[in-house]
Amino acid sequence: MDNYREYVGNVHVHSVYSDGVATYQHIAAAAATAHLNFIIVTDHNVRPEGLEGYRAAVEGAAAVLVLSGEEVHDVRRRPQANHLLVYGVEQELAPYSFGSTQGLIQAARQRDGICYIAHPVEKSSPVSPDLAAIPWTTWPPEGVHGIELWNYMSEFKGLLWSKVVAPFHAFFPEMGIRGPYRATLRLWDELLQQGYRIAAIGNADAHGTTYSMGPIKRAIFPYEYLFRCVNTHILTQSPLTGDVATDRALVYEALRAGRTWVGYDLPHSTRGFRCLAQSGSTSAVPGEELRRLGALIINVTLPARGEIHLRRDGKIIKRVVGTSLKHTSEEAGIYRVEVYRRFRGHRVGWIFTSPIYVT
Numbered sequence: 001m002d003n004y005r006e007y008v009g010n011v012h013v014h015s016v017y018s019d020g021v022a023t024y025q026h027i028a029a030a031a032a033t034a035h036l037n038f039i040i041v042t043d044h045n046v047r048p049e050g051l052e053g054y055r056a057a058v059e060g061a062a063a064v065l066v067l068s069g070e071e072v073h074d075v076r077r078r079p080q081a082n083h084l085l086v087y088g089v090e091q092e093l094a095p096y097s098f099g100s101t102q103g104l105i106q107a108a109r110q111r112d113g114i115c116y117i118a119h120p121v122e123k124s125s126p127v128s129p130d131l132a133a134i135p136w137t138t139w140p141p142e143g144v145h146g147i148e149l150w151n152y153m154s155e156f157k158g159l160l161w162s163k164v165v166a167p168f169h170a171f172f173p174e175m176g177i178r179g180p181y182r183a184t185l186r187l188w189d190e191l192l193q194q195g196y197r198i199a200a201i202g203n204a205d206a207h208g209t210t211y212s213m214g215p216i217k218r219a220i221f222p223y224e225y226l227f228r229c230v231n232t233h234i235l236t237q238s239p240l241t242g243d244v245a246t247d248r249a250l251v252y253e254a255l256r257a258g259r260t261w262v263g264y265d266l267p268h269s270t271r272g273f274r275c276l277a278q279s280g281s282t283s284a285v286p287g288e289e290l291r292r293l294g295a296l297i298i299n300v301t302l303p304a305r306g307e308i309h310l311r312r313d314g315k316i317i318k319r320v321v322g323t324s325l326k327h328t329s330e331e332a333g334i335y336r337v338e339v340y341r342r343f344r345g346h347r348v349g350w351i352f353t354s355p356i357y358v359t
């Protein structure tokens with residue numbers, strides 16, 4: 001078995017430093033109540049200094065590691081596009097955002113930054129001019145570590161396709177939330193086939209803003225609710241220690257390597273999910289490469305029943321309904337796992353792993 005440790009976090013969150021309504025302390029409290037281990041706050045074009053640390057925000061709950069990243073884009077660009085999530089850089093990158101997106105990625109990489117494309121595919125909503133689509137338009141994405149495969153608030157925006165349905169989804173979001181867009185999954189598989197190594201993260205993109213329509217007012221959505229929905233699960237090389245510098249390095253190393261999966265933790269927690277590929281005496285988890293030394297064996301185990309799809313080079317090669325999947329093969333390729341389950345009368349996406357690159 002692998003010796004990695006699993007931690008659950010949300011790595012796309014807004015605070016009062018940009019257009020979110022919550023302070024770092026409030027965000028930490030919401031994360032602690034939702035049993036997250038870490039949070040990376042990613043305000044728009046700003047990275048506040050001196051706010052990172054473990055915050056024991058709720059009595060009886062474990063302290064949450066709160067880090068500061070940045071969601072960077074060229075504010076002068078019309079229409080808006082190309083939101084880039086950057087982690088691990090201790091300076092603001094907004095000054096490098098003007099003009100070329102590729103230049104921004106380069107500036108981040110030169111500073112050892114970790115780059116993930118935020119909400120690569122978006123649908124706009126006619127309900128408000130503030131809800132225009134902000135997709136990624138600069139392909140192929142040279143130099144990025146991964147994409148945000150599933151963004152909860154971005155999918156929610158796509159549900160608001162008319163003023164009639166908007167209040168329904170505002171009150172019963174789980175009736176509409178389904179999973180990553182097919183277009184995003186297709187795009188991802190195409191890029192992987194072109195040889196790009198692209199990991200997957202999934203996030204809330206929480207702002208805590210209030211939605212109002214006539215007499216109806218509702219916070220869309222409280223941070224705590226969102227932290228129980230779409231999260232990024234990471235596998236670290238050793239246990240978190242409680243020391244901020246050490247643990248920051250462990251979290252960022254996992255994101256850089258792409259040892260991640262996206263979990264929709266609301267229907268059922270995805271903690272405990274495992275996916276391991278083995279060949280001879282070597283093994284690999286999502287995000288890693290595995291050189292074949294004979295037969296390839298892939299083992300998937302779930303914390304509860306689900307519909308497991310094993311994909312190689314984008315195509316489903318095995319489908320199992322249950323709590324585990326085992327597959328033996330000789331073939332090289334890019335393997336990844338998707339899991340679906342029933343929730344509130346619908347089939348919803350539950351788990352999406354980063355790829356294992358079998359050579």
Ligand SMILES: [Zn+2]
Binds near residue numbers: 071083118119134
């Ligand atoms: Zn964004």
Ligand SMILES: [Zn+2]
Binds near residue numbers: 071205
């Ligand atoms: Zn955002």
